[in-house]
Amino acid sequence: KIFYEKELNFVVSRAWGPGMYDPQYEAGKIDYPLPYVRWTAQRNMEHFLALLADGRVTVDHLITHRYPIEQAVSAYEMIMSSREPVIGVVLQYPQDPDPARTIRLGHHDRQSASAAQPAGGKDLRPRDPVRIGLVGAGLFAKGTLLPALKGVHGAALHAVATSSGVSGSHLARRYGLSYATTDTDALLSDPDIDLIMILTRHGSHADLVAKALHAGKHVFVEKPLALDEAQLQQVIEAYQETPGQLMVGFNRRFAPLTAFAVSRLTRVSRPLIVTVRANVGYIAPEVWVHDPQQGGGNIIGEVCHFVDLIQTITGFQPTSVYARPVEASGDGIIAEDNVIITLSMADGSIGTIIYTALGDKAFERERVEVFGGGAACVIENFRTLTWSSAGRHKQVGSILSGVDRGHRAEMEALITALRTGQPFPVTFESYISTTRATFAAIESLRTGMPVAIG
Structure with missing residues (x-):
């Protein structure tokens, strides 16, 4: 009331200004339009440094102490001890015009020399x-x-x-x-x-x-x-x-339980029905994975794991993709993080990926189910596998064992191929197929229609 009656203005200074904590501004370097925001964090600093350079602002009288960076601990001890008056303390770094990068x-010494590079083809x-x-x-x-x-x-x-x-x-x-x-x-x-x-x-x-x-x-x-x-x-x-x-x-294709499942499924008639459910937990919209330039979103950056896994299990590449999201109702829900994606595989098999951030992170993260030729296979969070066929059941692993998504086996396969001069264990064409399947899923979300993979 007093402010209103006296027509007073109350101004509070800000250390940086608009743009602080905006990832598009800070990391993406996308500036605010000048007519919209006159003083952004960058413009504030640029103007202040210009005033310093012109001598219109001086700070020498505010500096009471200078320490080389090597004595930074002593500087803080002096401040905390209150032994002498302190206003500003400058920590000085060496003035190296061309610092080493x-x-x-x-x-490390190489233990054995490599043979001459063969002409043409891949280096083996x-x-x-x-x-x-x-x-x-x-x-x-x-x-x-x-x-x-x-x-x-x-x-x-x-x-x-x-x-x-x-x-x-x-x-x-x-x-x-x-x-x-x-x-x-x-x-x-x-x-x-x-x-x-x-x-x-x-x-x-x-x-x-x-x-x-x-x-x-x-x-x-x-x-x-x-x-x-x-x-x-x-x-x-x-x-x-x-x-x-x-x-x-794509490490999950190297997981021991994936390898066991594939070895059994090679004896099963096709087609297969494969379902992968991923309970990933909520990821806030401002996290970098959602940024179109840095992360690309979770379908491209995370669902690709499960496209590759379905390719591994069926042994074939997808020919078309259909994706449906939830109807986002606010509250920070990202439609692309809550989708059902259906893959039609080249052998007639069908793969379904249920990818959601709506669940409880404490619940198991991943579950894989495969059905075909009178057999069924379930992988629970890459801890246990249950194989059912002809009325008999076999369980591999234990709920007490650790999660093994194949990172170690992946590294062993990679290094072994290079040590022994063998081709890498996954074809380049498989990677292209997986990547384009995720692009097709994005396109399907946009159009609401299945998208063929050429």
Whole structure:
């Protein structure tokens, strides 16, 4: 009331301004239009730095102490002790005009020399050990892939490239790598590296795969292979023009229970009915996986696992895809994260994927059911498998055993192929089929119609 009667304005300063915490602004570098927002976080900082440069704003009188960064602990101790008046404390970094992008930590000697590169075709020279260059060192790399690689015969982690030198050097020291770098080209041009493993966000996969193949490397890339047809064509051209082999991280096809199921199903008449249910839990819309450029959404980035799994179980590729989402009713529900996708396979089999973020994360994540030729097979969360045929039942695994989605077996298959000079265990055409099936699912959601895969 007092503000109203006196026509007072109350202004509160903001440290950054509009754009703070907006991923499209911060990471995507998409600025707000000037007529809409005059002072964004970037414009605030640009104007402040310009005022400093012109001498119209001075801060020297606010700085009471300066410490080299090596003495940062002493600086904080001084502040906390209150021994002397403190206003501003500056931590000074070395003024290196050309800081090194690579930190060298050690050296690995190759145990055996490779034969000369054969003319034409894919490079099937044996490597032992297989020297690996990592691109990316996020949670998946640290928590899943590197533990799966540990102890695999012939695998030799050689170097890592990350956007942050701190995370890369920490990982390099932990795993005994030769060097860490923020320059991906340093890995691609390193003649000692045989295999590039791409573990970055989805949007960068296709370009990095193409560059690594053109650099003469073999490539392992986490799913997905590409986010759209243009990216996929980039990969196809690079693969066809170069001798390197390519493997995509569809690990579930390597799970022991998948292998058991496939061995039994080879004796079952076709067609099959395959259902895969994935209870993934809610992922907020602002998370990067939903960003069209960084993540591509969960159908392209996650459902691809289950398309590949159905291909593995049936032994055939999909010919058409039909997808239906839930009717989103607000409350942050993302229609694309709650879908039923039907795959028509080339042998007449049908695969259905139920993918939902509406369930309880505490409930089992995945269930696979296969029916055909008088037999039935159920895989419960890659812990147990039940096989039923002719009135008899066989159970493999135990609910007390850990979940095994095939990461370790996948790494063993990859390294063994390179050590022994064999083709990679999954065909390139299979990866193309899986990727295009996810694109078709997106198109089917848009049109409401089945989409053929050419």
